[in-house]
Amino acid sequence: MIKKLFLFFLLFTASSPSFAQSTSAPKDNKGTFSFTWENDVVADTDRHYTNGVRFAYLTSENAVPEKVQSLANKFPFFSRRGEKRASFAFGQSMFTPRDITVSQLIQDDRPYAGWLYGSVGLLSDRDDRLDNLQLSVGVVGPWAFTKETQKFIHDLIDSDDPKGWHNQLENEPGFILTYERKWKGLYEFSPFGWGMDLTPRIGGSIGNVFTYGSMGITARIGKDLPADYGPPRGRPSLPGSDFFIPTQKFSWYAFAGAEGRIVGRNIFLDGNTFTNSHRVTREILTGDMQVGIAAIIYNTRISYTHIFRGKEFEEQRTNDEFGAITISRRF
Numbered sequence: 001m002i003k004k005l006f007l008f009f010l011l012f013t014a015s016s017p018s019f020a021q022s023t024s025a026p027k028d029n030k031g032t033f034s035f036t037w038e039n040d041v042v043a044d045t046d047r048h049y050t051n052g053v054r055f056a057y058l059t060s061e062n063a064v065p066e067k068v069q070s071l072a073n074k075f076p077f078f079s080r081r082g083e084k085r086a087s088f089a090f091g092q093s094m095f096t097p098r099d100i101t102v103s104q105l106i107q108d109d110r111p112y113a114g115w116l117y118g119s120v121g122l123l124s125d126r127d128d129r130l131d132n133l134q135l136s137v138g139v140v141g142p143w144a145f146t147k148e149t150q151k152f153i154h155d156l157i158d159s160d161d162p163k164g165w166h167n168q169l170e171n172e173p174g175f176i177l178t179y180e181r182k183w184k185g186l187y188e189f190s191p192f193g194w195g196m197d198l199t200p201r202i203g204g205s206i207g208n209v210f211t212y213g214s215m216g217i218t219a220r221i222g223k224d225l226p227a228d229y230g231p232p233r234g235r236p237s238l239p240g241s242d243f244f245i246p247t248q249k250f251s252w253y254a255f256a257g258a259e260g261r262i263v264g265r266n267i268f269l270d271g272n273t274f275t276n277s278h279r280v281t282r283e284i285l286t287g288d289m290q291v292g293i294a295a296i297i298y299n300t301r302i303s304y305t306h307i308f309r310g311k312e313f314e315e316q317r318t319n320d321e322f323g324a325i326t327i328s329r330r331f
Contacts, residue, residue: 028083030299032058034232034242034328036091042306042323046160047098048110049309049322051150052234054091058123058242061085072122077179078131082124087134087242089119093234094146095268098317100162108315111278112168113268114146115139115209117176123243130182130229130241140209140267141171170272174209182229182241195225195253208273210236211264216287222253226296230255231303231326237288242328244301252295260287269313281314292324299330 038052061083064072073080097109117138124131138144147165154161180203188197197220204213218230218240224247230240237259263284271279292305305324312320 028245029060029062030330031060031063032242032244032328032330034058034326036232036234036324036326038234038307038322038324040320040322043321045098045320045322046100047096048312048316048320049093050096051094051153052091054089054232054234056087056089056119056232056242059086064122068122072124075133077133077181078122078124079126079129082126082129082131085123085125085243087119087121087123087132089121089136090117091119091234092116092144092146092149094150096150096162097164100150100164101160103163103166105167105278106164107278108280110269110280110313110316111271112147112165113140114142114144114149114168115174115268116144116146117174121178123241125243128184130184130243132178132180132182132241134176134178136176136178136207136209136235138174138209139171140174140272141169143171167278169267169277170275172208172267172272172274174207174267176205176207176209176235178205178235179203180214184229194221194223196221197225199229201259205235208265209267212236212261212266213264214259214261216257216259218255218257220253220255222251222294224248224251225253226251226301228301230257231292231294231301231305231324231328233305233307233324233326236261237307240326244296244328244330246296246299246330248296250295250297252293254291254293256289256291258287258289260285263312266312280316283310283312283314283316286310286312301328302326 034056036054064084093115095113097106119136121134182201186198200217228244269282271277289308294303309320
């Protein structure tokens with residue numbers, strides 16, 4: 001499936017005559033706060049990537065200092081004509097094996113692990129193209145406090161008590177440097193008063209937490225499509241963005257997308273970098289498919305995304321799926 005996705009992407013972009021032209025938007029003076037919650041409860045499972053939360057703030061176009069903009073313009077992957085915004089985020093991700101009621105180590109399933117992180121980044125929007133550079137730093141292991149998070153939530157909802165967290169990865173500082181580019185409005189057209197567009201993307205990350213290259217594409221259809229690139233997600237994923245500019249008092253769109261990844265490192269499968277720890281055999285090729293819907297009411301965007309994730313390690317028995325809810329507010 002992943003190989004076919006890569007081939008489709010290359011053929012699609014190679015055969016595309018041009019990108020749709022977008023009209024330049026006026027200077028936007030609003031920042032955006034976003035909250036994302038990802039969980040597999042919608043698939044009635046409690047395994048693998050089982051929970052993630054992310055809080056993020058994206059500044060207005062007027063808030064980035066001139067020195068930072070000047071430095072960004074020298075970065076070879078940013079457009080000098082792009083409007084710059086700074087991004088800040090904080091989040092936690094949780095990973096468990098398929099059976100959390102077992103206290104002993106499950107050798108053929110992924111390790112217990114948590115990731116607590118903060119991110120800072122710079123975004124450049126050129127109407128038809130979005131470039132995003134982001135650095136995330138944090139900690140993997142007990143200091144990520146995912147054991148405490150899961151136990152608290154499960155006590156609250158009277159769910160199974162997770163018994164294997166003493167097998168989790170050891171404490172390790174981590175970083176992820178990520179760059180991605182998205183092109184908006186390829187083959188954009190508007191039949192019957194509706195909007196439709198396709199947004200291909202390429203990207204990659206390097207670090208002791210994640211190292212991978214990716215490519216994917218997202219399709220949208222809806223009424224009064226806003227200026228955005230889809231709802232944001234936790235990494236690794238087929239991303240959207242915290243950035244959006246409403247075009248009407250109310251608009252909506254449905255979306256679907258797919259992404260393939262070539263993975264060089266995933267600490268949550270490969271285990272700790274500098275110490276011996278539980279690990280499984282990572283798949284080099286993996287990917288996601290997603291479908292969802294978003295509604296924009298004045299300056300608020302609410303979305304739901306359902307994600308189907310391919311197998312990430314050789315011992316994995318079935319594919320995974322989970323849902324993501326995002327609420328974004330401009331002010």
